[in-house]
Amino acid sequence: MRLVAASDIHGDYAMTRRFGMATLGLKASAIIIAGDIGPKTDKVLSYLSKLEIPIYTVLGNDDFPMDVYILEDIPYVLNIDGKCIDIGPVEIIGLSGNPGSGLAPPDEKKMEVTLQKAFTRASKPVILVSHLPPYRILDLATRHRVEHIGSKAVRKVIEQYKPILCVCGHVHKDGGKRAFLKDTEIINIAALENEKASKNQSRRFAVIEIDEKKRCTSTFDYLINTDLALEKFIRKYV
Amino acid sequence: MKRQKREIQLKLWEYQKHIVEKALNKRNVVIVLPQGTGKTVIGLSLIKEGNFKKTVILVHRKNLINSWIERADEWLPRRLFVVDATISDEEKREIYNSKKIVLTTVQLFRNNLKKCLVYLSDFDLIMVDECAETVAKYSGGYRKNIFYEALGRAKHAKIVGLMPPFMRRKRLNGVTQALRADIISVPFASVKDFIPEYKTSIIEVHDPFVSRVDKVLGRKIRRLHSLVYKGCRECGLNVTREGIYHLKERELDRLDERTQKSFWKLRNVLDFRQKLLYGNKMRLRDSRLYKHPEGREWVGSPDKKIEKLVELLKIRAKDRVLIFCKFKEIVKHLKKELQQSGVHSTIITGDVSRREKRKQIMDRFRFGDSYVLVATDVLDAGVDIPQGDAVIHYTFSWDSYKHRQKNERIRGGEQIFIIYANSSEVKKVESLLKEMRRIQSEFVVGGLN
Numbered sequence: 001m002r003l004v005a006a007s008d009i010h011g012d013y014a015m016t017r018r019f020g021m022a023t024l025g026l027k028a029s030a031i032i033i034a035g036d037i038g039p040k041t042d043k044v045l046s047y048l049s050k051l052e053i054p055i056y057t058v059l060g061n062d063d064f065p066m067d068v069y070i071l072e073d074i075p076y077v078l079n080i081d082g083k084c085i086d087i088g089p090v091e092i093i094g095l096s097g098n099p100g101s102g103l104a105p106p107d108e109k110k111m112e113v114t115l116q117k118a119f120t121r122a123s124k125p126v127i128l129v130s131h132l133p134p135y136r137i138l139d140l141a142t143r144h145r146v147e148h149i150g151s152k153a154v155r156k157v158i159e160q161y162k163p164i165l166c167v168c169g170h171v172h173k174d175g176g177k178r179a180f181l182k183d184t185e186i187i188n189i190a191a192l193e194n195e196k197a198s199k200n201q202s203r204r205f206a207v208i209e210i211d212e213k214k215r216c217t218s219t220f221d222y223l224i225n226t227d228l229a230l231e232k233f234i235r236k237y238v
Numbered sequence: 239m240k241r242q243k244r245e246i247q248l249k250l251w252e253y254q255k256h257i258v259e260k261a262l263n264k265r266n267v268v269i270v271l272p273q274g275t276g277k278t279v280i281g282l283s284l285i286k287e288g289n290f291k292k293t294v295i296l297v298h299r300k301n302l303i304n305s306w307i308e309r310a311d312e313w314l315p316r317r318l319f320v321v322d323a324t325i326s327d328e329e330k331r332e333i334y335n336s337k338k339i340v341l342t343t344v345q346l347f348r349n350n351l352k353k354c355l356v357y358l359s360d361f362d363l364i365m366v367d368e369c370a371e372t373v374a375k376y377s378g379g380y381r382k383n384i385f386y387e388a389l390g391r392a393k394h395a396k397i398v399g400l401m402p403p404f405m406r407r408k409r410l411n412g413v414t415q416a417l418r419a420d421i422i423s424v425p426f427a428s429v430k431d432f433i434p435e436y437k438t439s440i441i442e443v444h445d446p447f448v449s450r451v452d453k454v455l456g457r458k459i460r461r462l463h464s465l466v467y468k469g470c471r472e473c474g475l476n477v478t479r480e481g482i483y484h485l486k487e488r489e490l491d492r493l494d495e496r497t498q499k500s501f502w503k504l505r506n507v508l509d510f511r512q513k514l515l516y517g518n519k520m521r522l523r524d525s526r527l528y529k530h531p532e533g534r535e536w537v538g539s540p541d542k543k544i545e546k547l548v549e550l551l552k553i554r555a556k557d558r559v560l561i562f563c564k565f566k567e568i569v570k571h572l573k574k575e576l577q578q579s580g581v582h583s584t585i586i587t588g589d590v591s592r593r594e595k596r597k598q599i600m601d602r603f604r605f606g607d608s609y610v611l612v613a614t615d616v617l618d619a620g621v622d623i624p625q626g627d628a629v630i631h632y633t634f635s636w637d638s639y640k641h642r643q644k645n646e647r648i649r650g651g652e653q654i655f656i657i658y659a660n661s662s663e664v665k666k667v668e669s670l671l672k673e674m675r676r677i678q679s680e681f682v683v684g685g686l687n
Contacts, residue, residue, distance in 0.1 A: 142502050146487045173502060176524055220524045230447075230532050234454040237526045238510055 001089055002026060006205040007034035007131070007169025008191035009044055010062065015194050016044045018223045019205060020051055026207060029053060030087060034169040034189060035060025035097050035131030042070050049076040056080045056092055059099040060131040060170065061106075067099065080129065082114040084121040089214050090164065093118045095154065097131025097170060103144065106132060112153035119161045125214050126163040128184075130154050131170050137181055138174040138188040158184050165208065165216045172201045176220050187218050250283060251276070253424045258284050261398060266419035268369060268399040270410070273646035274622075275432045277400045278306060281365055282313040284398065285339060290363040296344045296388075297367045301596060302620035306341055306367070314339065321346065322593075331355045344372055348388040358388075361395050366417070368619050369399030370409070370639070373416040385416070402646070404677050405639045426681060434650030440667060442659035443546050447536045448514060449660040451527075455511045456662050462504040469497025483508070515658060516543065516563075516633050518571040541575070543656055547632065548579040550654070551610060557627035558603065561612045562644050564633040569612050572632065576610065583610035586617060618643045628652040636666065638673040 004023050009016060023031060031051070035058050037044055048055055055077045059067055071079040078085070080094030095115055098106040119126070132151040133139040139150030149171065158166055158181050166186040169175070175190035187206055195202040203223040210216055224237050250258065254276055261267045261284055271277050285293050295318075297303060303320055310318040319333050321342040333340060334356040342350075344366070350356045366372055366385075373385050389397070399417050403410075414421055466482050473493050477485070482504075490498055513522055519537050527533035551559060563569045566587045576583045586599050602608040604625045618640060626648030634655065635641055645653050657663035 142490075142498065146490060178524065222526050222529050224526060224529060226529050226531065228530075230450060230530060231454050233530050233533075234451055234527075235458065238455070238507070 001087075001210040002028045003030050003032055003208040003210070004028040004205055005032035005034065005129075005167050005189050005208060006192040007167075007189045008036040008060070008172065008175075008193055009033070010036055010191070010193040011038055011040040011044065012193035013040060013043060013047070015192050015203060015223060016047055019192055020048055022205070022221065022223060023048075023051060023053075028207070031055045032092070032127075032129055032167060032208075033057045034129050034167050036062045036169060036191075038063045038067060041067050042074065045071070045074045045077050049074050052076060054078060054087075056085065056087075056094065056129065058094040058129055058131055059096040061097045061099065061101050061103070063096075063099045065100045082118055084118045084126075086124065089124070089210050089212070090127055090216075091122050091124045092127050092129060093122065093163070095128070095130040095132075097151075106151055106153075108151065108153045111151060112156060115153060115157040119157060122161075126161065127208070127216065128154075128158065128163040128166045130166065130168050133168040133171060133174070133188055134158055134166065134181060134186065137179050137186055138168070138177050139171050140174060141171050142173050155181070158182070158186075164214070165218065167206070167208075175201050176204055178218070185216070185218070187220075189220070192223075250279070253428045254280050254283070257422055257424065258287060260422050262288055264420055264422070266397045266417055267422045268401060268414050268417060268419045270401055270403050270421055270423040272404075272429055272433050273402050273643075274434070274649055275429050277402075278309045278367075279313065281367070281398065281400055282309060285363065285365070286314060288363065290396075291338070292361045293339045293363040293365065294347065294361050295339070295341045295365045295367065296347055296372070297341070297620070298344055298371045299368075299616060299619060300343060300591065300593070301616060302367055303341060303343070304593060304597060305620045305622065310341075321350070327353065327355060334360070344388060345384055348384045351388055358392055359394065361392075364389060364392055364395050364397045366397065366399045368401060369417060370401045370405060370413050371619065373399075373413055402643070403681055404642050404674075406677065407680070409639075434646065434648075436645055436650065437652045438671065439652060439654045441546060441550070441654060441656045442664070443542045443656065444659045445542050447532065448658045451514060452511065452658070452661040455507055455514070458507050459504065459511070462500050462507065465500040466497055466504055469493055469500065473497065511662070515661065515663060516568060518567065543632075543658070544572070544575045544579075546656055547572075547630070548576065548581055550630070550656075551576070551581045554628065555609070557609065558623070558625050559610050559628050559630060560603075560617075560623065560626050560647060561610065561630045561632050562617070562634070563612060563614060564635070566614055568633065569614055572612050576612075581610060582608070583612050584608045586611065586613045588614065588616050615640075615644075617647065621647055622649070623647050624649045626651060628654055630654045630656065632656060634667070634670065636670065638670055638677060641670060642674060 004026060006019055030053055031048060057071055057077055057079055058081050068079055071077050080092060081096040085092045132154055134155035135150035135152045136148050139148050141147060141149045162183050166184055168188050169190040172190045174188045178187045189204060189206045191202050192205055193202055205221055206218050207221055208216060208218045257269060257280055269280060318339050318341055319337040321330050321333055321340055323346060330350060397417050399419060463482055470477050475489060475492055519541055522528055522537050528537055569585050569587055573583050573585050584599055590596050603611045604623060628651050629645055629648055655667050657667060
């Protein structure tokens with residue numbers, strides 16, 4: 001089974017279109033979006049729903065709480081915040097990253113309760129989709145202040161239930177990196193949007209393969225032009 | 239090649255006696271002597287002859303504790319007691335209260351002072367081993383801060399620092415100022431035989447792909463570096479060109495947003511260059527380089543640097559070779575790769591924290607069947623391996639003092655660099671060797687005193 005995952009689209013419609021084409025080419029069976037879809041949430045998700053494959057979505061801190069109604073209206077789109085969804089070999093649990101809060105710290109207690117409830121319902125290996133990374137893992141933000149902005153609740157739950165994979169976004173600087181917490185692989189897939197300020201941290205998504213033995217392998221992929229000469233390519237993208 | 243053999247003898251050399259006498263007569267002193275001239279022995283005999291009420295010996299790394307214990311068994315049998323993190327607070331308090339000579343790390347000593355397990359006023363002699371690493375800027379300010387927190391108020395006690403020479407005079411003065419101490423040393427001629435000679439070999443590996451990418455990255459780094467440097471100046475932050483690479487959080491907060499972004503970009507590009515030159519190729523699969531056809535081909539091909547290293551180790555199968563790498567991750571990767579190529583190696587990193595285990599690994603390398611030892615910087619001070627024949631610098635530091643420290647583990651032999659031809663490493667090695675020659679000549683001409 002092949003899944004594609006993206007995060008932090010931030011309303012970049014051009015990149016969404018390219019991402020849709022890449023998903024078609026990869027013949028993925030589902031799409032995971034780890035938050036921060038807005039400001040053009042309906043436009044972005046409507047385009048992706050044309051692919052006619054399930055889109056498992058959570059919201060991020062830059063989305064509005066009212067966006068959950070948009071997710072309900074669009075076909076093939078499923079809000080997985082606090083839910084445990086069976087997708088065949090594995091189950092997916094989602095956690096929204098405090099929508100509407102901006103840069104305010106998340107409500108850790110509420111998040112922990114939500115996750116605990118979802119994990120008690122799980123019976124298969126779990127992929128956790130959270131907008132916020134676990135605390136102190138791939139969460140060192142540098143844009144406004146240098147600090148760890150991960151979630152302690154997410155970290156606690158990962159340590160307790162050991163999901164096979166945790167897909168997160170939010171911290172663009174640590175996008176494209178992977179880390180391990182106990183037996184759980186954590187990948188930060190931020191960001192799909194084409195950021196002009198930091199080109200080498202954008203246009204990224206992940207491809208997740210799940211084999212028959214329910215093992216997960218993930219690779220990062222990029223929406224970039226690979227026909228350039230090596231020197232030009234390095235100058236532009238690395 | 240002159241190599242002085244060390245024999246266990248409970249007698250001081252003439253110059254050692256001279257230094258002990260001088261140190262006892264003065265208040266705070268820094269004893270500057272080359273590797274292998276018996277600084278530890280001088281320190282121990284100073285404690286023995288000085289009749290101090292209570293002494294603390296501070297080291298900056300756990301593995302230095304081992305070398306002190308080994309020497310203390312000969313000079314001060316059953317009088318030296320170690321305080322390390324493995325024992326409880328109560329035991330620590332008891333050792334501090336009842337024992338006359340205590341050996342501990344500077345970090346732990348600071349923490350114990352904070353917890354009131356020990357009082358600074360109890361000690362009348364404080365000995366700081368490798369004091370250049372503890373008080374100077376080498377440790378990135380970390381150990382320096384700890385040192386001032388621990389010993390900033392030690393005005394009543396005598397402070398004795400021990401360190402090797404071969405550092406710039408300005409830096410040496412920085413150390414003596416920090417300790418409020420005078421330098422004690424001996425004329426160069428009397429310790430000339432102890433200073434080992436090294437044959438230098440530079441092995442260049444030809445990889446056109448690396449040269450091409452490194453060239454572009456070099457240009458990018460220079461541009462970003464100048465942007466950050468300019469930004470720092472505009473924001474009133476006074477840093478050196480070298481200091482740009484090590485800006486701290488509180489310094490970054492003073493910079494404007496544009497300069498901060500340039501700094502993080504610079505760090506990203508430097509990280510990438512590091513991975514390209516001596517990292518694990520497989521980890522580049524997550525990078526954008528893997529998307530380019532040429533990059534994908536290169537990542538999939540075998541690592542030429544490791545191939546060269548294996549070739550070298552197979553030729554020198556009967557030599558004891560010490561390989562230094564910058565990071566733990568590279569050490570582990572190297573061990574795996576060497577294993578696959580049929581070269582058996584042992585590793586030592588900060589993870590090997592138990593004293594017995596470290597000693598076991600070191601003894602196996604010194605006298606046993608282990609001929610290749612791959613290590614991080616944890617092994618750069620306080621360990622004597624006179625049985626070693628060569629040091630391979632798989633990655634190397636820019637700092638000539640630290641580089642020399644690594645070489646001197648083996649007391650003469652060969653230092654080998656494995657670098658990519660036509661890359662930034664070539665210039666780095668050249669400037670490093672030039673700096674080492676310059677500092678050595680400064681000491682040879684001027685003497686150690």
